[in-house]
Amino acid sequence: MWKKLHLWIIIVFALLLVASVGYGALSYYSGQDTVPEQVTAGGVDISGLPIDDALKKLDQYEQMLESRTITVDGNTAADAEGSKQWTAAEIGYKAEFIGVREELKKLRSGNVWIRSKSRYHFPSTFELKQSYDPAVFDKLVHAEWDWIDSNEPVNATRTIASNDKVVYTPHTDAYRIDVEPLKEKVASWIVVPDSQLGGQPEQTLTAKLEVKTVHPEITLEKLKDEGIDRKIIEFTTSFATSAEGRAFNVTSTAKVLNDWVLEPGDVFSYGDVVAKTEKEFGYKEAPVISNGKLVPGIGGGICQVSSTLYNAILRISGIDIVERRNHSLPVAYLPKGQDATFASGAIDFRFRNSTGKKLIIRTVVEDRKLTVKLFGTMPENIRYDIESNIVKTVQPAVQKVTDKSLAAGKQVVVQNGSVGYVVDTFRTLVKDGKNVSREKVSHDTYRAQPTIIHVAPGSGGSSGTQNSGGVVEDGI
Incomplete structure (x- = not known):
């Protein structure tokens, strides 16, 4: 009798010992405050980093992308002067990692079993979503140099004076901001290709303000070509x-x-x-x-x-x-x-x-x-x-x-x-x-x-x- 009871005590004790060791290991696994290995977000490697460091690294990368600068040189035609600089964020660009912060938060939330499950199933890659609204940039450029668009072209004139002299008054051209080439150049630079994400993209862009000449309907050349000499x-x-x-x-x-x-x-x-x-x-x-x-x-x-x-x-x-x-x-x-x-x-x-x-x-x-x-x-x-x-x-x-x-x-x-x-x-x-x-x-x-x-x-x-x-x- 005593021998049988002693055996059961030994078995139970052994089971409790095994359970205790297993729970400790699980608790250790779920309690790690680091990012699992082989994890990248938008090309940024955050493998094994402490979660706070990973979050900081992601924040810094987003900020780095949004703080890139575009300088528009206004020293071009139509006597435009000066230059203007904007950040990528100011001209309508936004960079945002999708889902990674939420997944990292799960590593710190719930009981041992939930945290263990989150860590075990943690995704290996996350997307960096980039968006850009060229209309914002368009509006900023026109607001900065709106005076260029304010004038209208004036036709050349021909008058016959009282002394029968034919007098020509030259036409006056107007100018219009040609923002399309500028927008195309910015668009090709501001959104970083997937193949370059994770690295250090070009931080600055300098582009010329394009201005196109608008001739009036009747130019001096056209008027003189009529032949009234x-x-x-x-x-x-x-x-x-x-x-x-x-x-x-x-x-x-x-x-x-x-x-x-x-x-x-x-x-x-x-x-x-x-x-x-x-x-x-x-x-x-x-x-x-x-x-x-x-x-x-x-x-x-x-x-x-x-x-x-x-x-x-x-x-x-x-x-x-x-x-x-x-x-x-x-x-x-x-x-x-x-x-x-x-x-x-x-x-x-x-x-x-x-x-x-x-x-x-x-x-x-x-x-x-x-x-x-x-x-x-x-x-x-x-x-x-x-x-x-x-x-x-x-x-x-x-x-x-x-x-x-x-x-x-x-x-x-x-x-x-x-x-x-x-x-x-x-x-x-x-x-x-x-x-x-x-x-x-x-x-x-x-x-x-x-x-x-x-x-x-x-x-x-x-x-x-x-x-x-x-x-x-x-x-x-």
Whole structure:
């Protein structure tokens, strides 16, 4: 009996001894305040370190990444000055180890069994999460150099002064921060590649502030390329003897024609000028030409503007005359063969700007004189001389008309006849003072006006009235 009890005591004691030894070993295992072996976090080796040292090392690494600096050099275009430095954290970068702090905390939490389990199953690697918001950097850069973006580009201007000088005012460029290249450079530097984590990445980055030039829509070069170099010709006619109505019509039409712009290839139509003048000012009564006679009408005088313009156009190069006709009667303000008539719906004065450059027409009315000036491009060493020659005269016919109011044998001259003309007009190109070429530009006919005699019945006169049909020239 005693022997059996003694055996059980020995067995129990042995079991208690074994249990005591095993628990002590487990307690020792779970009570270690170090990181298990072969553990890295984001490439940072924390194997075997005391937990506090490991936590400190992780904090320092995160801080090191976030305290890296970016220096933006503003000494670039647009007279930007100075430089600005930011840390990675300030421009939107963040570095954070994922899960490692929580796992390290578990090594110190719970009973022996829980801590032992945490240590036994402790992960060998942890991720370092990096994030970067480029919008933060974008905002900081624009805030620092916002004055660069504050100006707007200003177009170049062209004015024609009162002395006919063409004056150009240069354009003003504006500038805009071009932050995209800068953002790309920062983005390629700020997020450390996984292969470089754990080491000492590049701590500083210096980058230039890029500024791009913004040109206005109309630059000085573009404006000058339009070809308005100078006044290339002017031509003047007088309407000193014109009555008030005719003077009004000339002046009003000239106002509308002033600053008329022709682009390269444009076809000018005098009918457009007349229509616009009628709409804006209206026309007054003044003599017009109808059926070869001067009669009262509306718009008399408008052809003095077209004829003055025609003479200016004849004296420059690069113009193609599309449509032009002389008056049926000679005009007093120009030599024969150098006029250009107009009749609404029937006759127009048209020409094409074939100079390859822009052409500006300006007009001046002063002291009953009309001056047409053309501004564009033309070599200063050339000019065109205009010469008109009468190649034939046509004597007026005698037209007798029966007038019942006259006594037998009586006759009265009611209209003196006028001679008609056939005229050729030539244009001579003069270069450096020498005649280079000569061309005929028109062959014009001015009708002879008959002598009209009223005679008594039975004296051989024709009956009826003279036809008053035909287009109305020099009016509307």
